[in-house]
Amino acid sequence: MSPVNPFDDAGTARAVVDEGGTLVGWNAGAERLLGWTAADAVGRPAAEFLVGEATGAVFDPEALRWHGLVTLRHQDGGSVSVWLLAHRTEPDGGGPAEWLVVSPLDGDLRHPADDPLEQAGLLQSPCAVAICDDRLRLRRMNDVMAEVLGLPEEHVRGLRLPEVSGRPQSAEIERHLRRVLATGQGHDVQTYVPIGINGRMNAWLARMSPITDAVGKVRGVCLAAHDFSEQYRARERLQLVNEASVRIGTTLDVTRTAEELAELCVPALADFVSVDLLDPQDPGGEAFAGRPTAPVALRRTAHLSINPGTPEAVVEIGHVDLYPTPSPQADPLLAGHSIVATTEADDLAQWLTWDPRRLERIKEYGIHSTMSVPIQARGLTLGVAVLCRFRRQDGFTPDDVLLAEEVTARAAVCIDNARRYSRERETALALQRSLLPRSLPATAAVDAASRYLPAARAGVGGDWFDVIPLSGMRVAMVVGDVVGHGVQASATMGRLRTAVRTLADIDLAPDELLTHLDDLVVRLSAEAGHEGSPGEVGATCLYAVYDPVSRRCTLARAGHPTPVVIPPGGAPRQVDLPVGPPLGLGGLPFESAEFELREGSVLAFYTDGLIESRERDVDAGHRLLCEALSTSSDSLDETCDRVLHRLLPTGGAPDDVALLLARTRGLPSSQVSTWHIPADPALVAPIRKQVVEQLERWGLQEASFTAELVVSELVTNAIRYGAHPIRLRLIHDTATLICEVSDTSHTAPHLRRAKTWDEGGRGLLLVAQLTQRWGSRHTAEGKTIWSEIALLDEG
CATH class of the missing domain: 3.30.450.20 (PAS domain)
Structure with a gap:
């Protein structure tokens, strides 16, 4: 014993034997016991030092420890009988296992009684x-x-x-x-x-x-x-259950929830975990209520191992496999409770006789215990989790089963919630898309392109957009956003979009239309309430009307983000527009603004999901939008895609996004003709003649007969029942001829059924029959009666 190091190893004979049986270590204590130096012993087979058979336990290469009496060969030719203790060890840096063989040298020394x-x-x-x-x-x-x-x-x-x-x-x-x-x-x-x-x-x-x-x-x-193992394990189980409530169900995604279950169990509870789920019986339907029948079709949703790459898995993620009985997946689902199988009891091998590949993996990786836990929630069978141990030598205990069932039950509720959310989201998304326009109408006023993206994580919202053709070649553009998410928001969006189209058909000014829409939202809020409490329906909206003849645009907004205009060759800028309160507050006024747009200007309408995010404020979002719009492009679709790519994160937007781009057109003055008509019925015939002549100059002779009848009826009614001054205007493009008669009276005409002996009452009926549509709109000075005559043969 060295006085410098009193803890040296001279008191123990120690040798190290590799898996091949060769000595790779030999200390001074071993030399003291047998007389062989390290130079003499290292590299030689350990069996050369044995004399006869070992007494006691039989050497087992798979064991972790062995001890017994052996007779060893001394360097002087004699033999020494000693007790040896051997441990199987794993090198810290990895590599093959070794055996540490030790024997005490000072164990039999006698000590004084007063020691x-x-x-x-x-x-x-x-x-x-x-x-x-x-x-x-x-x-x-x-x-x-x-x-x-x-x-x-x-x-x-x-x-x-x-x-x-x-x-x-x-x-x-x-x-x-x-x-x-x-x-x-x-x-x-x-x-x-x-x-x-x-x-x-x-x-x-x-x-x-x-x-x-x-x-x-x-x-x-x-x-x-x-x-204190029991207390320690109880604390571990409690900690694992607590972690399950925090780590499982962080998203409303079935696959991610299954992955979180596997990540929680490995390595805390098992060395390998697989999660297989039942597909719903029908698309959008529930999982199995009760117990399925064998064979069971399960989809591998997640698996994880302590070994990189999960080499123990036979089935790939997303693959559907059919499991008969007996099997670790089918049996617990049929029995309705957890089942533990071990190689020691031979039931694990019997389980896997139907699949040689799985049985081979069991032997290859030394899996000795398997626990299969059904995943059940709210009376529904969702799937099964299979937990395996191979590196941990101890098998699954009843406490392990209870812990796995507790963790799996929490995961089952989260998986069921995720599926219910997915079904509701798909329903809301289908409703949303059915209520949005499938394609934008082609108009003479604007070229338009749009995009709608549902929220990546939240429920589908109530964003909507629309392009509505109006009389006189004008067009209305609207973008709105209903507060909230889910089916209710989508349904409310559909009602508001329908209301906007209805109000647009009667040609209300933007501020008046928002006033009527505000009244509707107030009524919807009252209807949504229950037990005397008010509802929470609310929305924002922006409504714009563009006239290609005057090239003027009138806009009003109700709590909605400001639109952006990009003039030809100019930089994007926000439109200076009064804010207006959100819809649903009731009783507050809305203001409109009117400005002229050069032909080729682009208007950008959008919802707040495009510019708002947790990473940046609204002003920064506006700047990014203007930067994305500043790059000129002839294709509005390309511009839409560039805007979304520039402003939205890779994983999708946190809120719904609606984007509408419209490039304005101007109607040349050569396609518009106007007459101011005196209050003299005798002048109707000359007006008809001038209309025919104008149509000939336009090359629209095929529409002369219909136009002459319509102009005659509308002008005669305006002279007879309207107020002066009276104006007649003809507008045409390649597809439509529009006849408009305006006067200063606010009384609108209407169709009525004339009796056999009545002398009048058939004029508007005739107009309705000859034209593809007709109507009236109120103006600041009075009203305008209009009709549209199709120039193209629809057949």
Whole structure:
């Protein structure tokens, strides 16, 4: 023993044998025992040092520990009978396993009766007690410690703790023992180590106290170990259940929830986990209510292993496999409860006789225990989770089953919630898309393109857009956003869009239209309430009307983001427009603004989901939008895609997004003709003649007969029933001829059924029959009666 290092290993004969049986380590204690130097022994087969057969346990390469009496060959030709203890160890840096073989050299030394280490009175304690000397070699231990270690005291006396256990955790315990020996102060340590021949992991509270002689000198250390594994495992189970409530169900996505279940269980509960789910019986339907029948079709949704790449898995993610009975997947679903199978009981092999590939994986990776837990929630069977152990030597206990069922039950509720959310989202999205325009109408006033993107994570909202042809070649453009998400928001959006189209048909000014729409939202809120409490229906909206003849645009908004205009060759800018309150507040006024647009100007209408996000404020969103719109492009569709790519995150927008781009056209003055008509019925015939002549100049002779009749009727009615001044205007494009008669009277005409003997009442009926549509709109000066004559043969 060196006085410099009192903890050297000269008191133990130690050798290291590789998996091939060759000696790769030989210490001074081994030389002291057998006389062979390290140079003589290392590299030789260990079997050369054996004389005859070993007494005691049979050497098992798969075991973790072996001990017994052997006879070894001494260097001088004689033989030595010794007790050996061998541990299977895994190198820290990886690589093949090795066997550490030790034997105590000083275990049989006699000590004086007054030795404090011999007089220690703890050996009858119900705790596991071990006493180490000042070299930290085991001097005494009680029967409880011998039972824990699975080794008799007389054979391990003189060994250090790492040599007794063969576990790397023991080196940490020895470091704490050395601290007590050096300081003379007691120390407590909690550790979780495998102890005993079965390698079962136990939690220990190690209380270390110095042992002193009569003069107070520290002569050794007493180690008393208290097994609190049950309390430790209960705390672990509680912590795992708590983690399950936090880590599982972070998203409303079925696949991600299954992955979170696997991530929670590996390695805390198992070395490999697979999650297989039943597909709904019909698209958009519920999962199985009750228990399915064999064979069971399951889709692999997630799996995870402690080994990189999950090599134990036979089925790929997303693949559907058919599981018969018996099998780890089908049997628990048919039984309705968890099932544990082990290789020791041979039921695991019987389970997998139907699939040789799976049975081969069981043998290849040494899987010894499997626990199959059905995934059930709200009376529905959703799938099964299969947990396997191969690196952990202990099998699944009843407490492990209860823990797995608790964690799986939480995951099942989250999976069911995710499926219900997905079904509701698909329903709301289908409703939303059915209520939005499938394509934008072709008009003479604007070229338009649009995009609608539902929220990536939240429920489908109530964003909408529309392009509505109006009389006189004008066009209305609207963008709106209903507060909230889900089917209710989509349904409310549909009602508001229908209301806007209805109000647009009667040609209300933008501010008047928003006033009527506000009244509707107030009524919808009242209807949505229950038990006397008001509802929470609200919306924002922007409504614009563009006239290609005058090239003027009138806009009004109700709490909606400001539109952006890009003049030809100019920079994008926000339109200066009064804000207006959101729809649903009731009783507050809306203001409109009118401005002229050069032909080729682009108007950008959008909902707040495009510019608002957690990463930036609204002003920054507006700047990004203007930057995206500043790049000129002849294609509005390309511009839409560029805007979405520039402003929205890769994973999708957190809120619904509606985008509408419209490039204005101007109607040339050569396609418009206007007459101011005196209040003289005798002048109707000359007006008809001038209309025919104008149509001939336009090359629209085929429409002359119909136009002459319509103009005659409308002008005659205006002279007879309207107020002066009266104006006649003809407008045409390639497809439509429009006849408009305006006067200062606010009384609107209407169709009526004339009796046989009535002399009048048939004029408007004739107009309705000859034209593709007709109507009236109120103006600031009075009203305008209009009709549209189709120029193209629809057949």
